[in-house]
Amino acid sequence: MAGAEPTGTAAERWRAVVQDPQLRAAVDRVVPADDWPAGWAGGVGDYLAEGGTEQEWALAGLERLVAVLAGQDFAAAPPAEQDRVLSDLGGRPGPDADLAGLLRLCWEGYYATRRSAADRADDPGWPAGLAMVGFRDLPEGVTPVEAPLPPATPAARLRAHYDAVVVGSGPGGAVAAQTLARAGRSVLVVERARPLSNAGLRGDHLHGKRNAVYRSVAGPGPQHPRLAVQEDDGGGLAERLVDGDGDAWAYGLNAYAYGGGTRLWQGMAWRFFPEDFAMASTYGNPAGATLADWPLGYDELEPYYSRAEQELGVAGEEGALTARTPRSLGYPMPAMGTEPARELLAGAAGRLGWTTGAIPLAINSVPAAGRPACVRCSSCVGHACPVDAKNGAHNTFLPRALATGNTEVVLDAEVIAVHDGPAGASVEVMTGCSGEPVLRTVRADVVVVAAGAVESARLLLASGLGNDHLGRHLHDHRFVSLRGEVDQPVKNGLGPGHSVATLDHVHAGTIPWGGGVLVDLMSVLPLTSATDPGEGVPRWGAGHKRWMREGRPHAFGVFGMGQEVPSETSAVTLAGVLDRWGRPGARLRKSVHPASREVEAGMAALGTRWLEAAGARGVRQQRGGATASAAGEHSCGTARMSDDPATGATDRFGRLWGAHRVVVCDSSLHPTNGSVNPTLTIVANALRVAERLVDDWPR
Missing domain, CATH: 3.50.50.60 (FAD/NAD(P)-binding domain)
Incomplete structure (x- = not known):
């Protein structure tokens, strides 16, 4: 009965909510059918059925959401009424958070490759969202070659x-x-x-190094705690305990692999x-x-x-x-x-009087x-x-x-x-x-x-x-990401990533404190686009799906990386938390000096000029991630x-x-x-x- 406390183990509760017809109906309105399958048949159903401890964060929210939908007989309602019900949930603090959890699971199931789908690794059209946006992990005809690991000494x-x-x-x-x-x-x-x-270190859009939404395969694993201390928006200090099996961005993006980050x-x-x-x-x-x-x-x-x-x-x-x-x-x-992005930005740079080249x-x-x-x-x-x-x-x-x-x-x-x-x-x-x-x-x-x-x-x-x-x-770099829309798609999803750069604003006086390099913003994975499509794109539904198919190819941007001025208070010290060997973890204090903010602002201004000279519309700076962790x-x-x-x-x-x-x-x-x-x-x-x-x- 609606409102009753769920009973049973987490696994039993998960199976119950995944089998509820209300949830399936909601998934199929978040990703509705058109020329491409709806969410449930297109990968989300399989993903939720495979759900384990990683997805338990969403269990209580899904149970609340299903209870609300059951009270309105959501599964039996016509599509327009279903859309109205989901829209009404948006903007209400509790229900909106539960809906956001469902959206995240839908994007993960419809637009991301994952290890649990290894038995379908030979199917480039799975899940359906990848085929819909034309994403192929490997170019056609390329067979992966496994490089041997060294003979490690026992x-x-x-x-x-x-x-x-x-x-x-x-x-x-x-x-x-x-x-x-x-x-x-x-x-x-x-x-x-x-x-x-x-x-084991590639092809997983949920557990990769940079794009991990769950434990990164390149992380150190559990019982490697750190205390991350950062300044909040009010200038105070916020201390957060993070571990090596959690949020890779908060922990720090260094890879733990044979060969280190260069792997x-x-x-x-x-x-x-x-x-x-x-x-x-x-x-x-x-x-x-x-x-x-x-x-x-x-x-x-x-x-x-x-x-x-x-x-x-x-x-x-x-x-x-x-x-x-x-x-x-x-x-x-x-x-x-070369590639179209390089040609577009090189032409724009020429009109601005800047020089560019292929990135080494x-x-x-x-x-x-x-x-x-x-x-x-x-x-x-x-x-x-x-x-x-x-x-x-x-x-x-x-x-x-x-x-x-x-x-x-x-x-x-x-x-x-x-x-x-x-x-x-x-x-x-x-x-x-x-x-x-x-x-x-x-x-x-x-x-x-x-x-x-x-x-x-x-x-x-x-x-x-x-x-x-x-x-x-302790210091890192300052980072700026700028994004707009261009008439002709110039990033076709092929790698390796950044292609063209200008160094005209490094130690040139146009940006203070040594400035920074400006490069083209690399293509992002479909999951990243679905999760953060930008301003003006519907959060879910037919409009969101249409943007993924038709609007996403026109998204294009510039990325800036510049000097970070080390601060007196930024440091690695020993924390009061112990790792699995009884040794103290690292306490990371990261302060951003005002001079570093000036570098960031300078890169944003010049990156915007570059994109606008290339004909981009609606150029905006993406917020967050410039100092996403205390240790970049x-x-x-x-x-x-x-x-x-x-x-x-x-x-x-x-x-x-x-x-x-x-x-x-x-x-x-x-x-x-x-x-x-x-x-x-x-x-x-x-x-x-x-x-x-x-x-x-x-x-």
């Missing part, structure tokens, strides 16, 4: 001593492993991620500008900020940039985007081919290194490459390190403490993390910490190492380099001040983060740091 066979233990297999750690192994040093790389295949990135491979290495000298230091110059300049890093491009494998072209970053070598591969990408534009060229799939960013054309630590530096015979890799293992001393170092490693964990102690001449800006700082702080600068100066995927600065321990956490070669045998080798070292993606700089700096370590081995 935990029981770990040695008692290695010359070096490298914590993390991302770009910094992988470069260190390759450099040390080639110099004849024995190396153990410890990676806490499970041994996930490329197939799932799009591959934008930029050099920092000369001014990026001297931000404090160039712009001064506004009150409340902690801008600092690097202890080295562009000229010192340039040879390593050239090596990084060659060894990683970057496709690019010399021209407008390289004019202010002098180079000793050209790119090893030509730039990716660490992706094979032609067959290279025994691997094929990019097939331009529709799920590049945040997903593993289906043909292994995307270049990263996993298929470049780490295989070369293993090929020396001097490197071992242990997966599903986590370093929980680092011990340092003049006579030697050691790490405590928890092996077999996803099964029966066993704690082991491994000794080393040196420990290279490359777990990312958050986890490197957390590990070293929890180990009692470092000075007062360790963990401070470009986080840096928590172990920044300095020639003086009074101003940094490490020396210019990554050696932790106050320690004998600990070297940091990741984005933590960056005093500032430039206005472009930092990965190529991580690689170049890691080559420099690791070479110095070989030459100045601790004795």
Whole structure:
């Protein structure tokens, strides 16, 4: 009876509500039948029938919604009356929230691929919404190729001593492993991620790295708590406990996989500008900020940039985007081919007097290194490459390190403490993390910490190492997304993603504090479009479905990424919450300095001009996501380099001040983060740091 408290287990209640004819009728008005199936037959019914614990968040709301609909005999009403009933629910605080939950489930079931539909993976028309909008995960005729994972060393066979233990297999750690192994040093790389295949890291629109609406397959999993502390709209502080099996955006977007973030990135491979290495000298230091110059300049890093491009494998072209970053070598591969979005924005830039170019990408534009060229799939960013054309630590530096015979890799293992001393170092490693964990102690001449800006700082702080600068100066980038509508569709859903850029507003005076790069906004997945279609699009019903089919192709935008000025109060410290090993989690305080807001506003204004010059209508800034988490995927600065321990956490070669045998080798070292993606700089700096370590081995 309506209003009675539901009884039974959650699974029993879920089955009951899913079988209720009122729910099916509501789903078929949210996604009504036309030339394409209605929601229930088009995938939502199967999705709800498969529903498990992940969807339990919606159970109580669906039960309330069904009870309300039953009271009006919704299932028996004509379609127009059903639409009126659902419309009346909108705007009423309780019912509207329940309706919003139903809408979300409908979009997930009708417009998203998912692991539970693996038995229909050969059907490009499932669920129906994907076929309706013309989405294909892979171009026709392309067969995925599974890249093998490395032969991981069983935990029981770990040695008692290695010359070096490298914590993390991302770009910094992988470069260190390759450099040390080639110099004849024995190396153990410890990676806490499970041994996930490329197939397990792609094609799932509900659990991917960037688009996860549920637990990300690239997340660390449960019992890795963090306290995220951010400023609310009123200027106060809001503290939120997040875990590694929850909201990936709130937790932080760094990928936990063999190869780190480069396993799932799009591959934008930029050099920092000369001014990026001297931000404090160039712009001064506004009150409340902690801008600092690097202890080295562009000229010192340039040879390593050239090596990084060659060894990683970057496709690019010399021209407008390289004019202010002098180079000793050209790119090893030509730039990716053009597309309509590049032509449209290049023409608009020309009318504005701006210059543009093809974005440099660490992706094979032609067959290279025994691997094929990019097939331009529709799920590049945040997903593993289906043909292994995307270049990263996993298929470049780490295989070369293993090929020396001097490197071992242990997966599903986590370093929980680092011990340092003049006579030697050691790490405590928890092996077999996803099964029966066993704690082991491994000794080393040196420990290279490359777990990312958050986890490197957390590990070293929890180990009692470092000075007062360790963990401070946490910052990322500022991001702006602008969207409008164009007459002719220019983003056809093919990858790899961003295609064209202008660097005319980087250190050019048009945007304060160093400005930022402007690029085309990549195509988004159908689920993202359905969930956030933009202003003027009906929330649900025939109009929403028609927009997905006819209006969505005309949506187009520009994305800005710019300098984030580090703040005095932004830092990684130790939280009072403990992880599954009894070690303190990270407390992330992220403050946005007013100077960073100026960068954001400048990018928004110029991005709007660019889109309008391209003929876009209704240009608007998308809100939210600019600082969606306290630790973004470009986080840096928590172990920044300095020639003086009074101003940094490490020396210019990554050696932790106050320690004998600990070297940091990741984005933590960056005093500032430039206005472009930092990965190529991580690689170049890691080559420099690791070479110095070989030459100045601790004795």
